[in-house]
Structure formats: C-alpha cells, structure tokens
Amino acid sequence: MSSSTWAAEASLRRSYNPFRLLARWLGNVPIADPVDRRNAPMTQVLLLIFCIGTPLLSIPRWVMLMHGVMPIDYLIEGITLVSTLVPLTSLVLLRRGRFKLAIGLFLAMSLALMGLSYGLTGLDEELHVQVTHVFPIVLGGLLLNRRALWLILLALLGILGLGAAVDIMHDASGSHGPHIVTFLRSGIGFAVVAVILDRAVSALRETLSLANRRGEELQHMRHALEQEIIEKERSQSMLVQSQKIEAVGRVSSGLAHDFNNILGVIMGYASRPDAIDKHKVAVDSLDGIKLAAQRGALAVRRILSLGRIEQNASEVFNIHAAIEDMLPLIQQIFGKRIELRAQISEQALLVRLNRVEFELALLNIATNARDAMPDGGVFSLKTDARDGQVVLTLADNGTGMAAETLDRLFEPFYTTKPNYLGSGIGLAVVKRFVDEAAGHIEVTSEPGHGTTLNLVLPLANEAQQLVAPASVLGLNLLLVEDDETLRTLLADALRSAGAHVLAAGNRQDAIRLAQRAETLDLLISDFHLPDGTGGDVLEQVGKLHPKMRFLLISTNETLKTTFSAAHPAIQVLAKPFAPLKLVATVASMAGIKPT
Structure with a gap:
C-alpha cells in the first residue's frame, strides 16, 4: 500500500469517527x-x-x-x-x-x-x-x-x-x-x-x-500600528533591517568572545588546587578574579554606553593613580606575549572626568593594541603635562593601519577584525568620552609601523579639589535589593564602615522596616524589584521619612532625570560597582566628613 493511499484511508477513518461526528x-x-x-x-x-x-x-x-x-x-x-x-x-x-x-x-x-x-x-x-x-x-x-x-x-x-x-x-x-x-x-x-x-x-x-474588549482594542491598535509602520518605513525597511543584523552580529560576537575569556580566567583562578594550602597563591587568585570581574563590568559598560545618554558623573582624581590601578587589568589582557611599558610620574595630575569612562577608554585602546600584535610586541604608556592639559600617549608596534582604515577609525561598528574578535564599538566609545571631556585625540599610524594615540585631556582647575575619603559612621540606612547574595555583600560593607543597616528583598518588606524605624537618613534601592520598582519604594517610604535621601541602583543612569524634578535629593549609582564605591557614594550624599 502506498503512503498516499494509507493517508487517504486514515483521513477517511477520521472523517467517519462517530465521536468526531457527534462533537461536530x-x-x-x-x-x-x-x-x-x-x-x-x-x-x-x-x-x-x-x-x-x-x-x-x-x-x-x-x-x-x-x-x-x-x-x-x-x-x-x-x-x-x-x-x-x-x-x-x-x-x-x-x-x-x-x-x-x-x-x-x-x-x-x-x-x-x-x-x-x-x-x-x-x-x-x-x-x-x-x-x-x-x-x-x-x-x-x-x-x-x-x-x-x-x-x-x-x-x-x-x-x-x-x-x-x-x-x-x-x-x-x-x-x-x-x-x-x-x-x-x-x-x-x-x-x-x-x-x-x-x-x-x-x-x-x-x-x-473585559478580556474580550481588551483583546478587540489591542487587535485594532495592532492593526493600526502595523499599517502605520508599513506606510512610514516601507522604503527603507530592508536597509534598516540589514544594518541591525550586522550590528547585532558584531556586538554579540565580540561580547561573547570577551566574556568567554573572562569566564575562563575566573574558572581558572577559582579551581587552582594549590590555593588551598598556599596563602600567596590564594591572594593572587582572588586578585585575578577581581580583575576579571572588573573587566567584565567594563565590557558591559562598553555596550551600554554607546547608545545611551548618561548623566555626567565627573569627579576629580589623580590620573596617574587611576592608570596605576588599571595596569594589572591591562597586563591581564595582554598576557605574556606583549610587554607593557608604563612611564608614570609620581607627581599628581588632577583631572575632572568620568572615571569609569576613562578606565573604559584605556581598556578599549589596550584591547585594540593586543589584537594588532598577534605575534607579540610592546605597548607603551606615558603622560605629559602641557598648557593646562595632560597628554596620555598610548603606542604599540603592531600591524598599523592604512589611510582608509584611519579615516573610519572612530566610526561605530566599523572594524577590520574577524566577527569573533571585534564589534567595532570600542574606539567609538573612546571618541565620545574624549569629546565630552572637552579634549581631542591625535592618531598616527602606518602599515607595519604600529599605532600611536595621544589623548589630550584638560587638567582640573584650581577651584576643583579632590574629595577626601568619606565615612558612613552612625548613618541609619535602608537597603532594598532582591538578589540575596548582593544584598548581604552590600549590607556587610556598609556595616563594616559604621552604618546601621536595615536590609529588605522586596518593596513590602522595605515598607514594613521603614514603618518600624525611628529615623532613616538614606534609602538605597534597586530599581527593579519583584513586587514593584525603586520609584514605588521612594514614594511610600518617603512619606514616612520626608527628610531622607535616596540612592537608586540601576544599570540605567538616565533614571535620575525621571525623579530629579520631584526628588532633588535623588542620586543614581550604575551597576555593577564595588561595595566600597557604594560606601563612598553614600557618605558623599550624606555630606559626612572623615573623622
């Protein structure tokens, strides 16, 4: 019996099924x-x-x-x-x-x-x-x-x-x-x-x-929206779609490559068998894990910062100290095949910049230099002060660039690397950071003779001073974070710094704690909670403690503009961050001076 004949007979049997006929x-x-x-x-x-x-x-x-x-x-x-x-x-x-x-x-x-x-x-x-x-x-x-x-x-x-x-x-x-x-x-x-x-x-x-009415309304809205989109974007839909696919492919492949390396480093340090018995090995492993985590945080910021308008989080800091802090992470990126030469003066050069963006710029330039030296080489870094500006020179002796590549160097998503190595957004982020800092970039490169970048940034004026380390001793804080591990880590850091901390995992627990608390100086809340948002917590707890300040934790720093009009005391701290960063931010908001 052929398959077509069998299928026809099966269909005939189904059509004469008495139960099917009765149901019909x-x-x-x-x-x-x-x-x-x-x-x-x-x-x-x-x-x-x-x-x-x-x-x-x-x-x-x-x-x-x-x-x-x-x-x-x-x-x-x-x-x-x-x-x-x-x-x-x-x-x-x-x-x-x-x-x-x-x-x-x-x-x-x-x-x-x-x-x-x-x-x-x-x-x-x-x-x-x-x-x-x-x-x-x-x-x-x-x-x-x-x-x-x-x-x-x-x-x-x-x-x-x-x-x-x-x-x-x-x-x-x-x-x-x-x-x-x-x-x-x-x-x-x-x-x-x-x-x-x-x-x-x-x-x-x-x-x-209600569901039927809502379904009909949504159906009408969807139909109207579809028609509007078709009419407005018909002429360029194919072009936009192709650009989106290209951008997503480049970003995802580059990010996957970076995070595979980061996870490999963390797993390698965490599984070292000799770290159990040797204190120095254990300390080195923890340092390595910390550096890898910092690298992952900066990689995430590199993606988020490209298309996001963030609040200006500038601060005055010593650029030499910041570079010194980044050298271990840069060396970890290079590995053993690339020599890192840093000429850093002990003299303090104060700049007023977004420190996170500055560190991200160093990481992006170092990553590009590494990829330009596949067989190893030398990466040099030095600073110089001139005419109220600091010139940060970063040079490699890698493959260099041709003129046509140099012309498109800072173009978003432009890259000459394979898809699994680059996303084309690193130097675009660097360019945006330098422009926002009122500086500029000088680039020289030739094929076979390496590349040199001079980041020219303004020095801080005399009226700008470094903020001394702060303390949170005696502050009454309410911490709201749904991730239990992170909540415990942040609460311990704040308590170790001398604060009195009440910790909650959701909006309802936070409100109950606030009702029982005699006084609260500051509320720290994640924006995304299981039973609401940080804005909901602010609105309800703020009624109980009207003089309280508020710190919002989120990956989206633009949330500050949403609440700043109604709550001038609000601040936003972008994830991810180290616990000590939270302590410093809380102390700065409370206006506490060191003792």
Missing part, C-alpha cells in the same frame, strides 16, 4: 453569544441524557405493568412523559438557536417536578436526595443570568416551604419546631450556594467581557 454536530448551533455557544455542546449532552435516560429507566416498570404485576399509576406515567418531552423540546429549541428559552423551559420543568414531589411526600422525605436539588441553581447561574439565579432560589425556597407545610399537617404530635428548623437549614444551604455561585459567575463573566 453538537458544536454546529446558530448561537451568537460566545459564552452560550461555548456552553451549548455540554448542555445538549445533558438534555440528551434526560431524553433517553428517562424512558430507559422506565422499562422495568413497563414490563411489570404488561404482566399485571403492578397497577398503572397515571401520575408516575405523566411525570415520565413530561420528563421526556420537555428535554426533547428544549433540545429542539437549542438546536434552533433559542438557548435561553431552552434552558428556561428545562429548569421550569425541573422546579415543577420538584414542587410536586415535595407536595406529595413532604420536606423530611426529600432530605436524602436534597443535594441533587441544587442542580437548578447551578444550571441557572452558569447558563442564564443573575436574575434567573435568584428567581430559581426563590422558587426553591417556596418548594421547601411547601414541603415543610406538608410535614406540619401530617405531624400528629403538633410539634412545628423541628420542621421549621429543617426548612431554615435547607433554605440557608441553598442560599449560600446561590451567593457563592453568583459572585463567582459574575466575576468570571466580567473578566471574560
């Missing part, structure tokens, strides 16, 4: 309301059960009637006939799209039969099957509406009252109390079911209605 028949009803249309198949099954089940259950009785075993009871036979014809009529109405009328007729029959039964036997005789009498309430509440639900409840209470009256009339002792208690107990039970069902169904229908 049940779902094919002309009902407009989506909720009623969804309930129609199961309702039809219920009506079919009554139409077929009632005559089937009557067969044994009819057999006995035919053999004269028992006399005919016209009341029972009438009830059987009604219990068959009314569901059948309801089914026909439902198949014609009269859903509400079909359910109403079926429920009216059920209540009438229940009233007849209670009127004949009384309330006490019906208690053992009373749980089934909740059925009309459930069916009316789910399939009809609130009005029908409460009307059915009233009808049931009337039927219960009828049954209780019958019991009282047939009670020879004349005691009415037990029958009234039974009536009240049954009525309250039915009422509780009705209230619960009413609340649940109302909430469900409201939610469904």
Whole structure:
C-alpha cells in the first residue's frame, strides 16, 4: 500500500469517527453569544441524557405493568412523559438557536417536578436526595443570568416551604419546631450556594467581557500600528533591517568572545588546587578574579554606553593613580606575549572626568593594541603635562593601519577584525568620552609601523579639589535589593564602615522596616524589584521619612532625570560597582566628613 493511499484511508477513518461526528454536530448551533455557544455542546449532552435516560429507566416498570404485576399509576406515567418531552423540546429549541428559552423551559420543568414531589411526600422525605436539588441553581447561574439565579432560589425556597407545610399537617404530635428548623437549614444551604455561585459567575463573566474588549482594542491598535509602520518605513525597511543584523552580529560576537575569556580566567583562578594550602597563591587568585570581574563590568559598560545618554558623573582624581590601578587589568589582557611599558610620574595630575569612562577608554585602546600584535610586541604608556592639559600617549608596534582604515577609525561598528574578535564599538566609545571631556585625540599610524594615540585631556582647575575619603559612621540606612547574595555583600560593607543597616528583598518588606524605624537618613534601592520598582519604594517610604535621601541602583543612569524634578535629593549609582564605591557614594550624599 502506498503512503498516499494509507493517508487517504486514515483521513477517511477520521472523517467517519462517530465521536468526531457527534462533537461536530453538537458544536454546529446558530448561537451568537460566545459564552452560550461555548456552553451549548455540554448542555445538549445533558438534555440528551434526560431524553433517553428517562424512558430507559422506565422499562422495568413497563414490563411489570404488561404482566399485571403492578397497577398503572397515571401520575408516575405523566411525570415520565413530561420528563421526556420537555428535554426533547428544549433540545429542539437549542438546536434552533433559542438557548435561553431552552434552558428556561428545562429548569421550569425541573422546579415543577420538584414542587410536586415535595407536595406529595413532604420536606423530611426529600432530605436524602436534597443535594441533587441544587442542580437548578447551578444550571441557572452558569447558563442564564443573575436574575434567573435568584428567581430559581426563590422558587426553591417556596418548594421547601411547601414541603415543610406538608410535614406540619401530617405531624400528629403538633410539634412545628423541628420542621421549621429543617426548612431554615435547607433554605440557608441553598442560599449560600446561590451567593457563592453568583459572585463567582459574575466575576468570571466580567473578566471574560473585559478580556474580550481588551483583546478587540489591542487587535485594532495592532492593526493600526502595523499599517502605520508599513506606510512610514516601507522604503527603507530592508536597509534598516540589514544594518541591525550586522550590528547585532558584531556586538554579540565580540561580547561573547570577551566574556568567554573572562569566564575562563575566573574558572581558572577559582579551581587552582594549590590555593588551598598556599596563602600567596590564594591572594593572587582572588586578585585575578577581581580583575576579571572588573573587566567584565567594563565590557558591559562598553555596550551600554554607546547608545545611551548618561548623566555626567565627573569627579576629580589623580590620573596617574587611576592608570596605576588599571595596569594589572591591562597586563591581564595582554598576557605574556606583549610587554607593557608604563612611564608614570609620581607627581599628581588632577583631572575632572568620568572615571569609569576613562578606565573604559584605556581598556578599549589596550584591547585594540593586543589584537594588532598577534605575534607579540610592546605597548607603551606615558603622560605629559602641557598648557593646562595632560597628554596620555598610548603606542604599540603592531600591524598599523592604512589611510582608509584611519579615516573610519572612530566610526561605530566599523572594524577590520574577524566577527569573533571585534564589534567595532570600542574606539567609538573612546571618541565620545574624549569629546565630552572637552579634549581631542591625535592618531598616527602606518602599515607595519604600529599605532600611536595621544589623548589630550584638560587638567582640573584650581577651584576643583579632590574629595577626601568619606565615612558612613552612625548613618541609619535602608537597603532594598532582591538578589540575596548582593544584598548581604552590600549590607556587610556598609556595616563594616559604621552604618546601621536595615536590609529588605522586596518593596513590602522595605515598607514594613521603614514603618518600624525611628529615623532613616538614606534609602538605597534597586530599581527593579519583584513586587514593584525603586520609584514605588521612594514614594511610600518617603512619606514616612520626608527628610531622607535616596540612592537608586540601576544599570540605567538616565533614571535620575525621571525623579530629579520631584526628588532633588535623588542620586543614581550604575551597576555593577564595588561595595566600597557604594560606601563612598553614600557618605558623599550624606555630606559626612572623615573623622
């Protein structure tokens, strides 16, 4: 048998599957309301059960009637006939799209039969099957509406009252109390079911209605937005898409390459077996891990800073000290095949720059120099002061650059390296940093003769002074950070510096701690929290402690502009950072001088 013949026969078998045919028949009803249309198949099954089940259950009785075993009871036979014809009529109405009328007729029959039964036997005789009498309430509440639900409840209470009256009339002792208690107990039970069902169904229908309206609105909005985008960007969509793909590919490959190296360094230092027994080896390993982490943080900043407008975080610092701090990290980038020569004077040269961006510039230039010396070489670094400026000279004896490459050196995403080595954004970041610092870059390079970059930066004027190391001794702080490990690390650093720290992992815990605290000098909060944002914490805790200052922790430093108008005391500290950086920032905000 060929595969096509087998597939055709399988399709034929599926098309004649009785269950599939029944499901298709049940779902094919002309009902407009989506909720009623969804309930129609199961309702039809219920009506079919009554139409077929009632005559089937009557067969044994009819057999006995035919053999004269028992006399005919016209009341029972009438009830059987009604219990068959009314569901059948309801089914026909439902198949014609009269859903509400079909359910109403079926429920009216059920209540009438229940009233007849209670009127004949009384309330006490019906208690053992009373749980089934909740059925009309459930069916009316789910399939009809609130009005029908409460009307059915009233009808049931009337039927219960009828049954209780019958019991009282047939009670020879004349005691009415037990029958009234039974009536009240049954009525309250039915009422509780009705209230619960009413609340649940109302909430469900409201939610469904709201979701449907919202879905329609979103559908219209999406369609309008799609049309707008198509009209506005049709002429250049292919060009923009190709540029995005190229940029993402370059950035991701370069970043993946950098982080693979960083993770390799960290894993290598962390798994050194001799670090357990040798103190110096352990200290060296920790230093190596710290440098690798700094390198990873700078790599992330290199990506974020390219297209982000950050707040100016300039500070006055000694450029020689900053370079000295970066030399171990630069040497780690070079490895053993490149010699690092640094001529750093002991004389302090003060500059007012964004220190993080300055360190990032050094890292980017060093990385490019390394890639330009694949077989090893020499990288030299020296500084010189002239005419109120500091000239930082960085030179390598690598492959150099041709004129056409030199012309596009600072163009974002331009690179001559393989995709797995470069993203083309490093020197663009350097150029932006130098321009924002009111400086300029001088570049000389020739193929085969290496490259020299002179970063010319302004010195700090006499009015600008270095800020002395600060202390947070005695400050009352509230720290909110959802990452438990980072929260513990930062809290320990602040406590070691002399601060009193309350630590919370989410917005609600922070508010509870703030309510119990007598005074808070400063609130430190991550912007992204599990149950809100740092802005939410600021708004609620600020009402409890109006004189408190606020430090927001986030990768997005532009958040300061969002809150600065309403809260002038707010500051933003960009992640990632060392705990000592947090301590210094907190002390600076509080205006505490060293003791």
